[in-house]
Amino acid sequence: MAEELLKKEETGETEELLEDDDSQKGMFMTFQTGKEFFGISISYVNEIIAMQPIAAIPEVEDYVKGLINLRGKIIPVIDVRVRFKMEPCEYTDRTCIIVIDVKSTMIGLIVERLADVDTIAEDSIAPPPSLGRKEHEHNKYVYGLARTGDTVTLLLDPEKLIKQDDIVAAMEDVRKDEQS
Amino acid sequence: MAEEFNTESMLDIFLYESGQLLEKLEGIILEKQDADCFDDDDINEIFRVMHTIKGSSGVLMYENITKVTHKLEDVFYYLRESHPDDVPHMELVEKVLAVSDFVTGELDKLKNGETPDGDEKQLVEDLDEFLGRLKGEITKQGIQMPQANKHVEPTQFYITPVAGDDSHFYRISIHYRSDTQMSNLRAYSATYALKEVAEDLLYTPDDILSNEASADVIVAEGFHMLLQTKSSKEEVIALIDSSEAEEINFDELSKEEYGRALSEFGREEAEPAAAAPAATKDENNKEAKKEGPKPGDYVVKTKEAGKGKTLAKNQPKQQSIISVNVEKMDALMDLIGELVIAEAVVLQNPDLKVPGLELSNFQKASGQLSKITTELQEVIMSMRMMPLTNTFQKMRRIVFDVSRKLGKDIELEVIGENTEVDKNIIEHITDPLMHLVRNSVDHGIEENPEDRTSIGKPAKGKITLEAKNEGGKVYISVKDDGKGLSKEKLYQKALDKGLIENKAMSEFTEKEIFRFITLPGFSTKEEVTEYSGRGVGMDVVVKNIQSISGRLDISSVEFEGSEMTLVIPLTLAIINGIVVQVGNSPFVIETASIKEFVRVGEDSLISEPSGEEYIVLRGECYPFIRLNQRYDLPDSIDKIEEGIIVVLEHEGSQVCVLIDKLLQEQEIVVKPIPSYVRKVKGLSGCTQLGDGSIALILDIAGLLMHDGERR
Numbered sequence: 001m002a003e004e005l006l007k008k009e010e011t012g013e014t015e016e017l018l019e020d021d022d023s024q025k026g027m028f029m030t031f032q033t034g035k036e037f038f039g040i041s042i043s044y045v046n047e048i049i050a051m052q053p054i055a056a057i058p059e060v061e062d063y064v065k066g067l068i069n070l071r072g073k074i075i076p077v078i079d080v081r082v083r084f085k086m087e088p089c090e091y092t093d094r095t096c097i098i099v100i101d102v103k104s105t106m107i108g109l110i111v112e113r114l115a116d117v118d119t120i121a122e123d124s125i126a127p128p129p130s131l132g133r134k135e136h137e138h139n140k141y142v143y144g145l146a147r148t149g150d151t152v153t154l155l156l157d158p159e160k161l162i163k164q165d166d167i168v169a170a171m172e173d174v175r176k177d178e179q180s
Numbered sequence: 181m182a183e184e185f186n187t188e189s190m191l192d193i194f195l196y197e198s199g200q201l202l203e204k205l206e207g208i209i210l211e212k213q214d215a216d217c218f219d220d221d222d223i224n225e226i227f228r229v230m231h232t233i234k235g236s237s238g239v240l241m242y243e244n245i246t247k248v249t250h251k252l253e254d255v256f257y258y259l260r261e262s263h264p265d266d267v268p269h270m271e272l273v274e275k276v277l278a279v280s281d282f283v284t285g286e287l288d289k290l291k292n293g294e295t296p297d298g299d300e301k302q303l304v305e306d307l308d309e310f311l312g313r314l315k316g317e318i319t320k321q322g323i324q325m326p327q328a329n330k331h332v333e334p335t336q337f338y339i340t341p342v343a344g345d346d347s348h349f350y351r352i353s354i355h356y357r358s359d360t361q362m363s364n365l366r367a368y369s370a371t372y373a374l375k376e377v378a379e380d381l382l383y384t385p386d387d388i389l390s391n392e393a394s395a396d397v398i399v400a401e402g403f404h405m406l407l408q409t410k411s412s413k414e415e416v417i418a419l420i421d422s423s424e425a426e427e428i429n430f431d432e433l434s435k436e437e438y439g440r441a442l443s444e445f446g447r448e449e450a451e452p453a454a455a456a457p458a459a460t461k462d463e464n465n466k467e468a469k470k471e472g473p474k475p476g477d478y479v480v481k482t483k484e485a486g487k488g489k490t491l492a493k494n495q496p497k498q499q500s501i502i503s504v505n506v507e508k509m510d511a512l513m514d515l516i517g518e519l520v521i522a523e524a525v526v527l528q529n530p531d532l533k534v535p536g537l538e539l540s541n542f543q544k545a546s547g548q549l550s551k552i553t554t555e556l557q558e559v560i561m562s563m564r565m566m567p568l569t570n571t572f573q574k575m576r577r578i579v580f581d582v583s584r585k586l587g588k589d590i591e592l593e594v595i596g597e598n599t600e601v602d603k604n605i606i607e608h609i610t611d612p613l614m615h616l617v618r619n620s621v622d623h624g625i626e627e628n629p630e631d632r633t634s635i636g637k638p639a640k641g642k643i644t645l646e647a648k649n650e651g652g653k654v655y656i657s658v659k660d661d662g663k664g665l666s667k668e669k670l671y672q673k674a675l676d677k678g679l680i681e682n683k684a685m686s687e688f689t690e691k692e693i694f695r696f697i698t699l700p701g702f703s704t705k706e707e708v709t710e711y712s713g714r715g716v717g718m719d720v721v722v723k724n725i726q727s728i729s730g731r732l733d734i735s736s737v738e739f740e741g742s743e744m745t746l747v748i749p750l751t752l753a754i755i756n757g758i759v760v761q762v763g764n765s766p767f768v769i770e771t772a773s774i775k776e777f778v779r780v781g782e783d784s785l786i787s788e789p790s791g792e793e794y795i796v797l798r799g800e801c802y803p804f805i806r807l808n809q810r811y812d813l814p815d816s817i818d819k820i821e822e823g824i825i826v827v828l829e830h831e832g833s834q835v836c837v838l839i840d841k842l843l844q845e846q847e848i849v850v851k852p853i854p855s856y857v858r859k860v861k862g863l864s865g866c867t868q869l870g871d872g873s874i875a876l877i878l879d880i881a882g883l884l885m886h887d888g889e890r891r
Contacts, residue, residue, distance in 0.1 A: 055866070055873060058863075064857060064858075069868055069873070071518060072514050074851055074853075074866055074868070105856055
């Protein structure tokens with residue numbers, strides 16, 4: 001069975017690659033947090049599930065909310081609002097979890113509400129304005145801005161969103177603490 | 181695509197089978213290493229192993245493996261047929277092991293996706309020389325050799341069935357109609373049908389399955405077979421599917437003609453000269469008949485017809501075993517875990533909780549379901565358990581190799597090799613165990629037998645490898661009756677190397693001193709040998725064992741011997757745990773590490789000004805951890821008389837932990853915390869509870885360490 005699964009995965013991947021070339025290209029899952037709209041390339045998105053009970057883990061970053069049980073698979077979830085250093089909000093029935101798969105790490109993103117699946121043409125994506133603060137890359141996980149209608153969607157780079165220098169920095173802090 | 185898949189699976193099967201056969205082979209060899217010679221059963225068995233590996237490696241075109249195994253097969257064929265006395269047994273054992281090593285090495289290469297390119301020449305020459313010597317000795321002694329071996333060039337012989345007096349010989353030629361489709365498959369089905377009755381079967385073209393062009397050849401020139409069988413002509417004809425055949429020529433041959441025909445068939449082979457006389461001369465005696473095709477040839481049925489009968493008797497009772505990909509097992513285990521959770525969701529569904537609802541049939545059915553799922557869980561758990569036999573087999577080999585290299589006379593006793601352990605654990609203990617065994621041989625047993633006899637010990641050293649299963653743990657001990665550990669030497673050495681604080685020896689307990697040998701950079705042997713003495717090792721052993729939450733116990737009496745015992749859990753995947761609750765979060769504590777649950781009053785609590793707290797229980801003082809404070813858990817109990825104190829023990833140190841309440845005891849499946857989440861001290865993993873929620877598993881060692889660091 002595992003072989004079959006693997007095979008499925010393989011074929012799935014090739015399909016995905018093919019689709020990347022045409023149908024999935026430029027498609028983004030957009031969600032709303034606060035007033036802003038964010039977008040994630042749809043090729044990263046595995047599935048969307050409703051909010052579910054989260055087992056908290058002590059002593060981790062505040063935006064790592066804990067673990068959920070996704071049909072027997074245990075995956076961590078992070079709160080996107082907290083990740084963006086915004087005030088956390090109440091979870092409602094519109095809140096949901098986008099399960100993304102980045103380099104075969106499965107992670108759930110808690111988002112306030114889903115917006116849509118949009119096709120964004122490549123030429124309408126602009127790099128984020130830097131305002132001369134190149135060194136201080138606060139928004140590095142936003143790699144582009146896209147204008148759709150009268151809203152601006154911030155496009156996220158999931159790889160940077162989930163693995164991040166601040167965790168490394170935090171670990172270094174811990175190490176320093178331990179040494180002192 | 182389909183063909184590729186086939187070769188892949190063929191390769192898998194080849195690797196698996198050959199691996200198994202080689203293990204069996206080593207088993208036989210090492211069992212008989214001290215005997216004077218192999219008995220007939222062993223010779224037959226080794227012969228069969230070599231023959232099988234040769235055959236399958238030949239099919240897969242791994243020529244070097246084929247050549248080497250073929251050579252060893254020759255040697256054993258000779259032993260089997262001639263029963264020479266005076267076989268240099270030790271040398272033979274070495275030769276067999278050398279071949280086994282060579283093939284194992286090549287198999288490893290294959291496993292890693294490399295080409296098996298080991299050079300077999302040296303080995304083949306050695307074997308040739310050995311065989312030559314064996315024969316030479318025999319001739320000198322004037323013992324009559326079997327006829328066959330006089331005539332046949334030893335490298336050529338290939339075992340074909342004994343031709344009995346009542347055997348018939350046929351030449352069969354089938355000509356198919358010119359419009360026949362896939363005549364090669366038809367030809368194959370004919371050979372397949374004949375296999376049933378054949379003692380020997382040879383056919384041209386010989387590549388009917390692998391070469392599609394052979395179909396054209398068959399249509400053009402016909403398909404020719406040489407058959408040796410006990411069946412009558414009529415029976416044979418009945419077996420051949422004649423539906424598409426235009427003409428079937430059926431000639432009965434005499435033995436002599438058959439022999440000639442054989443050599444004709446073999447005319448395209450490299451050594452026709454060797455094959456032909458062999459075949460013809462053999463007819464004159466009733467000895468086993470040999471001819472000289474290469475392993476690539478299709479000599480159908482040799483295995484079964486020639487040796488099947490004798491082998492049936494020799495084969496030990498075998499459990500029927502299939503090998504399964506571990507990933508599949510893991511997938512199955514995950515699925516069963518999900519099933520159990522799904523079951524809980526159904527059976528405890530809130531929709532069922534309507535007051536006054538009569539559910540007696542449902543209850544019955546659900547009881548049955550629970551029973552099945554529980555059994556299912558037990559079965560999958562037992563499937564992961566494997567006996568230590570193979571691991572111990574490797575140890576035998578090591579003792580054999582190392583003791584011979586070092587010139588020590590050592591006997592190895594193995595006890596309890598059928599003890600079953602989780603497969604994951606076996607993988608983790610093999611290396612450490614190997615190291616311990618090597619150490620025992622190298623350091624433990626005295627160099628000179630005189631050193632032993634002078635203090636009343638037998639000259640032969642003895643190492644005992646024992647495994648037993650006790651109270652959810654597996655104990656594997658390596659015991660030697662050598663010189664034992666000298667406390668003074670250990671202490672002095674550790675001190676010289678600056679591995680310990682400068683304290684008087686009397687301040688260390690015996691156990692602590694023995695533990696010095698597990699410090700990194702410690703080696704008591706003065707010289708570095710090939711096998712041990714580099715000072716890396718014992719610390720690695722300990723680390724490996726700790727990584728599977730096991731430990732190493734050392735005990736020793738100087739001049740009498742030492743004993744190293746690995747204490748490891750039976751399984752990693754499943755632990756018996758107690759689910760407790762702190763605040764809103766469930767935690768799991770391994771049952772084995774819980775000493776007791778107590779409720780104490782405020783008066784047992786001692787607070788230091790620094791904030792440290794201790795609990796006094798029956799006059800003993802234990803460090804105290806409030807889990808809710810340690811992990812910032814809200815809504816939990818702060819007053820210790822309302823909560824429950826769990827006393828935990830890990831490697832002799834204890835700690836008290838405050839929890840809110842106990843939920844249940846259950847077997848839990850340990851899953852790792854996803855690597856994305858930073859490692860938290862005091863947590864070793866997580867698990868799903870019956871209702872699908874996730875509980876974190878407390879790691880006592882981590883808790884204690886964390887506690888120590890804070891102080």
